[in-house]
Amino acid sequence: MKGALLDRLLAERAAKRPAALVTSLNGGGQSLVTAEETHGDLALPLNVVAAARTALRSDRSGIVEADHSRFFIRVYNPPLRIAVVGAVHIAQALAPMAALAGYEVTVIDPRQAFATESRFPGVRLVTEWPDEALGALRPDRRTAVVTLTHDPKLDDPALEVALRSDAFYIGALGSTRTQAKRLHRLQELGFNQEQLGRIHGPIGLKLGGRAPAEIAIAILAEATQVLHQGEAAEAEAAGAL
Amino acid sequence: MNDDDILEQAARWRSEGKGVALATVVSTWGSSPRPAGSHLAVDQDGAMIGSVSGGCIEGAVVLEAQEAIKSGNPRLLEFGVSDEDAWAVGLACGGRVQVYVEPIE
Structure with missing residues (x-):
C-alpha cells in the first residue's frame, strides 16, 4: 500500500x-x-x-x-455507536463493554447527579434532555439506542426519536408489564404496531442474570445479534459477495 | 483494539522511519477464526498489532511480512489443513485462510 x-x-x-x-x-x-x-x-x-x-x-x-x-x-465503515439513556448502574457496566465491542458510547442523562465523570470515567456524557441529546446524535443504521431510566418522562422522548430514526437496535429496560404500558403510551402518540415492534422489551437476550453487568451482557448480546442478522439480510438482498 | 488502532500504529511506525507491512485475511474456508478483512500490522523488527487467526499463524505471517518489507513486494499466503506446512505452523482449527501481505511504501 x-x-x-x-x-x-x-x-x-x-x-x-x-x-x-x-x-x-x-x-x-x-x-x-x-x-x-x-x-x-x-x-x-x-x-x-x-x-x-x-x-x-x-x-x-x-x-x-x-x-x-x-x-x-x-x-x-464508521464505528458503531450506542446511545445509552440513563446514567444508571447498568449503564456503568454497559459503557465499557460496548466500547470493547467497538461502539462509540454516549451516555445521556439530564440528572446531573447520575451523569458524572467519576461514575463514567472517560465516557462521553450528555446532560441535555434525552430527545434533544439523541436528536443531535442523529441515530443511523449503525447506531443502537438503549433506554435504562425506567422513567417514562426520560425514556419515552428518547424512544420517540429512536423510532423516527434508522437505528438498527432499540431496547428499553422494564418488565413485560412496564413494556405493555410503554407501548400503549407510544401508540397514543401515533406509532403503529410495526413501528413499535422495533422496540426490544424486556430488553436483552434471556440469559437469566440479574446483576447490572449480567444485564449489560444480555443487552450487548441482543444488539450484536440484531446487527448481524440485519447485515446478513442486506448481503442476501444485494447478492452476496 | 480496533481497525483504527492497527492502521494508526502502522502509520506511526512508518512516520518513525520503520519498514511496515500490513497483513489482511482476504478469504476463508471452514472454521477459520478471523473473518475476511482482519488485519495484522508488522514492523521491520517483528513487533505486531492485530490478528489474522487465533494465534496459530501469526508467527509465520510476521516472518513473511518482514520478507515483504525487505523485498518491497506484496505476497498472497495460504494456510490450511491440507498443507503440510500449515500443520507445521499450527493452523489446527480445521480451516483454510488466505492472507495478503503488503509492504507500506
Missing part, C-alpha cells in the same frame, strides 16, 4: 466517512472507493466500484472477480 493511500484512509476514518479499499490480488494495485469518488493507482472496472459500494452497505469485506482478475474489497 502507498503511504499516501494509508493517510487518505486514516483521514476518511477520522471524518467518519465509509470507505472501501480495493486491492487487485493479481497486480497488487489499490484504490480507495468512497460514496462519491475513487482515489489510487488502480483503475477499477465500474462493476467493481459498484460492488465496493454494495459491500459498504452490507458491511462485508470479500473477493469479487471481474475482467479475469480477483479484487479484494476491504470495508471500512
Whole structure:
C-alpha cells in the first residue's frame, strides 16, 4: 500500500466517512472507493466500484472477480455507536463493554447527579434532555439506542426519536408489564404496531442474570445479534459477495 | 483494539522511519477464526498489532511480512489443513485462510 493511500484512509476514518479499499490480488494495485469518488493507482472496472459500494452497505469485506482478475474489497465503515439513556448502574457496566465491542458510547442523562465523570470515567456524557441529546446524535443504521431510566418522562422522548430514526437496535429496560404500558403510551402518540415492534422489551437476550453487568451482557448480546442478522439480510438482498 | 488502532500504529511506525507491512485475511474456508478483512500490522523488527487467526499463524505471517518489507513486494499466503506446512505452523482449527501481505511504501 502507498503511504499516501494509508493517510487518505486514516483521514476518511477520522471524518467518519465509509470507505472501501480495493486491492487487485493479481497486480497488487489499490484504490480507495468512497460514496462519491475513487482515489489510487488502480483503475477499477465500474462493476467493481459498484460492488465496493454494495459491500459498504452490507458491511462485508470479500473477493469479487471481474475482467479475469480477483479484487479484494476491504470495508471500512464508521464505528458503531450506542446511545445509552440513563446514567444508571447498568449503564456503568454497559459503557465499557460496548466500547470493547467497538461502539462509540454516549451516555445521556439530564440528572446531573447520575451523569458524572467519576461514575463514567472517560465516557462521553450528555446532560441535555434525552430527545434533544439523541436528536443531535442523529441515530443511523449503525447506531443502537438503549433506554435504562425506567422513567417514562426520560425514556419515552428518547424512544420517540429512536423510532423516527434508522437505528438498527432499540431496547428499553422494564418488565413485560412496564413494556405493555410503554407501548400503549407510544401508540397514543401515533406509532403503529410495526413501528413499535422495533422496540426490544424486556430488553436483552434471556440469559437469566440479574446483576447490572449480567444485564449489560444480555443487552450487548441482543444488539450484536440484531446487527448481524440485519447485515446478513442486506448481503442476501444485494447478492452476496 | 480496533481497525483504527492497527492502521494508526502502522502509520506511526512508518512516520518513525520503520519498514511496515500490513497483513489482511482476504478469504476463508471452514472454521477459520478471523473473518475476511482482519488485519495484522508488522514492523521491520517483528513487533505486531492485530490478528489474522487465533494465534496459530501469526508467527509465520510476521516472518513473511518482514520478507515483504525487505523485498518491497506484496505476497498472497495460504494456510490450511491440507498443507503440510500449515500443520507445521499450527493452523489446527480445521480451516483454510488466505492472507495478503503488503509492504507500506
